[in-house]
Amino acid sequence: MIRVLIADDEPMIRAGVRAVLATDPDIEVVAEAVDGHDAVELVRRHRPAVAVLDIRMPGINGIEAAAEIHHTVPATSVIMLTTFGEDDYILQALGGGAAGFLIKSGEPEELITGIRAVADGAAYLSPKVIAHLAATGVGTLAGRRSAARHRVAALTAREREVLAFVGSGLSNGQIARRLHVVEGTVKAHVSSILASLGVDNRAAAAVVAHEAGIIPPQPSEP
Numbered sequence: 001m002i003r004v005l006i007a008d009d010e011p012m013i014r015a016g017v018r019a020v021l022a023t024d025p026d027i028e029v030v031a032e033a034v035d036g037h038d039a040v041e042l043v044r045r046h047r048p049a050v051a052v053l054d055i056r057m058p059g060i061n062g063i064e065a066a067a068e069i070h071h072t073v074p075a076t077s078v079i080m081l082t083t084f085g086e087d088d089y090i091l092q093a094l095g096g097g098a099a100g101f102l103i104k105s106g107e108p109e110e111l112i113t114g115i116r117a118v119a120d121g122a123a124y125l126s127p128k129v130i131a132h133l134a135a136t137g138v139g140t141l142a143g144r145r146s147a148a149r150h151r152v153a154a155l156t157a158r159e160r161e162v163l164a165f166v167g168s169g170l171s172n173g174q175i176a177r178r179l180h181v182v183e184g185t186v187k188a189h190v191s192s193i194l195a196s197l198g199v200d201n202r203a204a205a206a207v208v209a210h211e212a213g214i215i216p217p218q219p220s221e222p
Contacts, residue, residue, distance in 0.1 A: 036060035070097030123202035148211035167209025
């Protein structure tokens with residue numbers, strides 16, 4: 001069972017998220033919060049596998065709450081709910097340890113997919129988030145792509161392969177099955193990749209992978 005906390009100051013958003021998650025028998029909503037302070041306290045109390053946080057909330061915002069959760073309850077993965085026009089917040093959240101980003105207006109199935117992915121230790125970035133960042137993010141698109149490719153070029157061939165799968169939203173276990181290696185080997189590769197790219201988490205590495213254009217087609221999971 002994947003235990004989830006929902007944090008949003010809008011009752012209709014919380015109700016909508018709760019209704020979507022209720023369609024999956026393997027997901028249980030264990031708590032709801034209306035601001036960042038409540039979210040952090042409830043995560044400490046309930047220790048959910050995933051916390052779904054709105055970026056803009058009263059008290060402390062979702063970015064600050066995500067960073068506090070990442071620091072004090074690292075076993076809880078954080079997904080940020082965002083709307084278009086919050087690009088700077090998304091980039092800040094990447095540095096704060098968020099593992100996933102979803103658009104509030106996205107498809108309901110994507111919410112469940114994202115929660116399952118980050119609960120399994122993967123990073124999940126909505127394709128709409130990636131496309132929007134690519135079109136309107138900091139710096140020129142060509143400049144960011146060039147910088148990302150330069151960073152990726154410093155990796156070994158195997159690390160680039162692993163990074164591509166990280167960018168596709170696969171967990172260490174799923175990557176290990178793709179490459180026919182043990183999971184510990186993938187974990188070591190991911191640690192080396194994060195250090196080489198100078199990023200703190202898988203979500204930030206996934207953004208680099210997308211900007212570098214190395215994401216492969218995604219075969220179905222056996």
